[in-house]
Amino acid sequence: MRLGAHVSVAGGLENAIPWALEIEADTFQMFSKNQRQWIAKPLTEEEIRAFKEPLSKTNLGPLMIHDSYLINMGSPDEAKGKRAQVAFLEEYHRCEALGVEYLNFHPGSHTHPKKLMRDDKKTRYDALERIASHMNKTLEETKGYKSKLVIENAAGQGTNVGIKFEEIRHIIDHIDKKERVGVCIDTQHAWASGYDWKNKFNEIWDDFGDTIGMDYLVALHLNDSKSDLGSRVDRHDNIGMGKLGKETFKSFMQEKRLEHLAGYLETPGGPEMWKPEIAVLRKLSEE
Ligand SMILES: [Zn+2]
Numbered sequence: 001m002r003l004g005a006h007v008s009v010a011g012g013l014e015n016a017i018p019w020a021l022e023i024e025a026d027t028f029q030m031f032s033k034n035q036r037q038w039i040a041k042p043l044t045e046e047e048i049r050a051f052k053e054p055l056s057k058t059n060l061g062p063l064m065i066h067d068s069y070l071i072n073m074g075s076p077d078e079a080k081g082k083r084a085q086v087a088f089l090e091e092y093h094r095c096e097a098l099g100v101e102y103l104n105f106h107p108g109s110h111t112h113p114k115k116l117m118r119d120d121k122k123t124r125y126d127a128l129e130r131i132a133s134h135m136n137k138t139l140e141e142t143k144g145y146k147s148k149l150v151i152e153n154a155a156g157q158g159t160n161v162g163i164k165f166e167e168i169r170h171i172i173d174h175i176d177k178k179e180r181v182g183v184c185i186d187t188q189h190a191w192a193s194g195y196d197w198k199n200k201f202n203e204i205w206d207d208f209g210d211t212i213g214m215d216y217l218v219a220l221h222l223n224d225s226k227s228d229l230g231s232r233v234d235r236h237d238n239i240g241m242g243k244l245g246k247e248t249f250k251s252f253m254q255e256k257r258l259e260h261l262a263g264y265l266e267t268p269g270g271p272e273m274w275k276p277e278i279a280v281l282r283k284l285s286e287e
């Protein structure tokens with residue numbers, strides 16, 4: 001597995017590169033702009049060059065951009081949905097311009113105000129279909145693009161959808177151009193949404209293969225968990241220090257079906273933690 005972390009782009013996108021090298025990573029994830037802002041100015045040729053040139057002198061990759069947390073393509077409100085789609089398209093333009101392989105995004109939320117409706121199947125599946133339709137518009141407007149739109153499984157907080165493999169499959173079923181779609185599994189989110197990595201590791205990947213198909217899987221977010229199995233609470237912990245523990249990460253690192261993937265840390269603590277975490281993961285793969 002190619003290992004990396006979500007590194008900072010403070011002061012310029014190109015600053016991600018020395019951070020990734022500093023922690024001895026094979027790859028990295030980043031935001032392509034301030035993630036709390038809706039729209040950023042389009043990237044200039046200069047900014048693109050400032051990123052691509054130093055990158056070409058490294059072996060880092062495949063890279064991943066994480067989209068803005070503000071984007072909710074599952075919204076039932078038409079204006080909000082449209083705004084999300086426009087912002088998502090803009091993220092995709094940036095991703096492609098930078099030559100970044102993957103644009104990772106959280107599917108979204110159905111936002112139904114009644115708590116009882118949180119798990120109503122129709123409410124959830126309608127939101128999944130809205131997400132697919134926004135993705136379809138995005139794919140239609142970007143013919144010839146190479147970067148992939150990568151659906152990340154959610155932990156299930158609030159009215160988040162895209163939790164179970166069946167829900168991700170439902171999005172993909174409604175996509176017209178499936179060859180530019182991938183999936184990223186966040187180990188913490190999966191655990192929080194009820195996937196028991198500690199006792200059912202193989203069965204979960206069998207289920208993924210049967211439900212979604214292993215060919216869609218392009219990356220993992222490698223995070224330990226502060227929250228319990230099935231808690232639906234999104235709280236990352238450092239590798240080996242949370243409820244998953246080191247043994248579980250050994251399973252991830254030694255699983256043949258995951259060998260070719262990129263794995264990105266989104267753990268607390270910053271570069272001084274990520275460097276030893278990456279080293280530990282590498283060791284686990286060799287044990
Ligand atoms: Zn994640």
Ligand SMILES: [Zn+2]
Nearest residue numbers: 189234235236
């Ligand atoms: Zn998370």
